Amino acid sequence: NAGVTQTPKFQVLKTGQSMTLQCAQDMNHEYMSWYRQDPGMGLRLIHYSVGAGITDQGEVPNGYNVSRSTTEDFPLRLLSAAPSQTSVYFCASSAPHRGRQETQYFGPGTRLLVL
């Protein structure tokens, strides 16, 4: 299994540009999430999904859109990039286990710089 993969690894955008960060997992996990991490801080939840066709907002959703058309993919769209969105973005997935605890698996991250 490749686990959780993210593309691209690095991206530079100009203010106002749009782009999509890709995230895929091959573990058949129902849950997927997007986090951002600013320098010296912990991760903050942007959006998450508990299954195909179901998404919800996290702590910092403004300026981002998500969709979940398949179990494997969970792309994150920046509608109009702003310098405040310069950050490292992590995608994660997990599977619910009835009666057991589920754990999240994280991708390697996408480093985004908005000029």
Add this chain to the structure above:
Amino acid sequence: DAKTTQPPSMDCAEGRAANLPCNHSTISGNEYVYWYRQIHSQGPQYIIHGLKNNETNEMASLIITEDRKSSTLILPHATLRDTAVYYCIVRVTGTASKLTFGTGTRLQVTL
């Protein structure tokens, strides 16, 4: 989710045990204690979790106090590769998709 408090940084000599504390005094009865770590700028990695009993796996041990208001992650023989930021997270079942990370403890393992 209950709030957690961790020291911002700790040092440990290689080969010695690293004991990382976490305070979660407002934890509820159905909340588990999870530990993750983040090495350099990689994605966080799951280490261990527990409810009220002490737990051990191949990576670490988790000691939870009887009143569950605090816990300690123990790396029995720290190596340089254990240098990382360690996050203590408290959450209920079914919330794996929406973890709340604090700023964690930066563990520096030295020769």
